Amino acid sequence: GLHVGLGLIIVPLVIDKLWSVMPKLVELPPVRSPAHALERLSLLALVGGLLFEIVTGVLNIQYDYVFGFDFYAAHYFGAWVFIAGFLVHLGLKVPLMWRTLRSESLMDVLRARNEAPSRPHQTMSRRGAIGLVAAGMGFVAVLTVGQTVGGVLRKAAILLPRGRSYGDGPNDFQINRTAEAAGVTEEQTGADWTLSVESTSENMEPVVLSRGRLLSMTQHTAELPIACVEGWSTTQSWTGVPLAELAALAGVPAPRSAEVISIEQGGPFGRAVLQGNQALHPDSLLALKVNGVDLSLDHGYPARVIVPALPGVHNTKWVARIVFRS
Template sequence: MRAALAGRPPPGPSRPEFWRSPLRGPWLTSVLGVVLLVGLTVVTGTGMLSYAAYNPGLGPPNDMTPDKGLLGFYLFPWPTSPYWLYRLTQGMHVTVGLVLIPVLLAKLWSVIPRLFAWPPIRSLGHALERISLILLVGGALFEFVTGVLNIQLEYIFPGSFYPLHFYGAWIFLAALVVHVALRMGKVRAALRGRSLREELRTPTRRTKPESPDEDGLVSPAPAAPTISRRGALGMVGLGSLVMLAVTAGQSIGGALRTTALLAPRGQNPGTGPNGFQINKTAEARGIRESDVGPRWRLTVRGAGREIVLGRDRLLTMPQHTAHLPIACVEGWSTTDQEWSGVRLADLAALAGYDTQPPGVLVESLQRSGSFRSAALRDNQVRDPDSLLALRVNGADLSLDHGYPARVIVPANPGVHNTKWVTTLTFGNPADTT
């Protein structure tokens, strides 16, 4: 208290000499910041595309973010071509995000003295910068932590992950824009002040602290170096490569799938026609054998008509084949599977829409969990590869893969490829024409 009253920092991390690493300084922070900025641009862009892929403009049940207002300005009808679009964008979103974790931690380590700067507020401009810094650090940690938990534990935030992640992303993005605007000049100056090539050639014994800076990153009482900046950057790069190696296989597939140790649903779950990844099992979603037995029926509604079809009747209709993957928000995806069944457009014709079929509301038998129904746009219904699938890879669907019938649509998020379908309602509330 006496130190504070005297205008001096209190004992502890608020005193500059508390931080003794000789590596901290504007140059190292700027290098890490540039790498993080490039990566976060990719993560942010693909994250916005991921939100658009859910077609939130259709409203319930797709829209998980009420009152989004102007934040949804960029939304557009999600296309069905190329068919691997969502697999690419969401795989990049999750993989790049995980790869950036070591960079983020290193960046936070490099600037931690600033979080304890004394006095906490020096001027109005300094106060605004501090607020943006708190929102930036808090927003980054929130987005990364909630994203990792969702990947690892699946639906740990039932019904709320999407709005939490969506609004958190916009808060973080706003803080990032302010921070970049305030700091870009200093970043340029720091990067020009030292040569990256020279720093990568400098061993530990010749590593020297940077010149004192006004932000207090450089320690006034540095300890002897135990690692060079080259070594520090190498450790961060190695950590990112390890994260890449243990996650990328979940979306790339092939031999790398066996190395996806941090992707719980990224590994090969078995063999045979139905031997590919799933998120939700029939048991976990309350599906009973009686629900999918001989009495199962599909109800097709629209244009004042209602048709009830059994599985045998569906199998007598023209069957079509599509080679499509399943790609989920957690970043994992399957290779292309051979699906066969009835085109959604043909079912729309049964409901009275012979030309220009509208969107459809798809309802499932599942009794628990999220995404018991999903709305598809008219362009998704009209795609010739959009099927009510009855078989996969030459065999009947397994119960966990949606038997007796499931939806499969090109470039569609996995949770919107509804399993255990019981009702298709064409037109309102899914009509977007």
């Protein structure tokens, strides 16, 4: 939530900075020397990378993928373009800053008379501009942080799709992907649902477990967060069967990895691969309940995976199979 929240909060600051340097960006002639050309290229990477990160990031948190390319890869490389532009620009400007600072004695500057420079008529003072930007940043913060911190600010998170309420009770927390969007129905998750626990070993038969059987096994409760790449996070109390117990039941007490397969077909949410250390963590669960009650269908009923420090997209919902690899 911190990454996305800060990204939105600095938008007024970015707009103000672009407004202040715009005369430099459009100055003529555009290139005066090889060094100046390199500076212009660094500005292109710096400004272009920054705007690309903000625009694609805002579209991503709204699930609006109009750009037609993989967001995660593009956002990652866009960040490196911005960093490269920033470092080149800094490398070009630091020598100029150093020469300027050394051109005058510090004591001469301190002894100089304080004379106000002549300047054209201002429509806003510097303090007014800074105050306006600060107020804009604060206003955006109020409209965004509610989806992460919750409480009274949750209803104010109107800029983000997960700030709203999902009903009363223990299942009232953010939902990244609903059962309807995933094509998962109550018929698929009803009384006939079973979990298949499998091993890649040819000598082991799959173990098929009903939800009742899972509830009769050793239950473990852990306070764990779901942190999504779209910027929201929520911490809840999850209860279920440790994945380590299911691995042992499959005949793989020390798995190299575990593939979790959902009822949902296809797409990035349909399956996830956990590393062995993730599957064996004592708080890694096949969760059956949350906050003391059964999971709702939108939260993954009849069973979902919840693993510490794992992005939300890999905490698979509506689990149908788990394949442990030795």
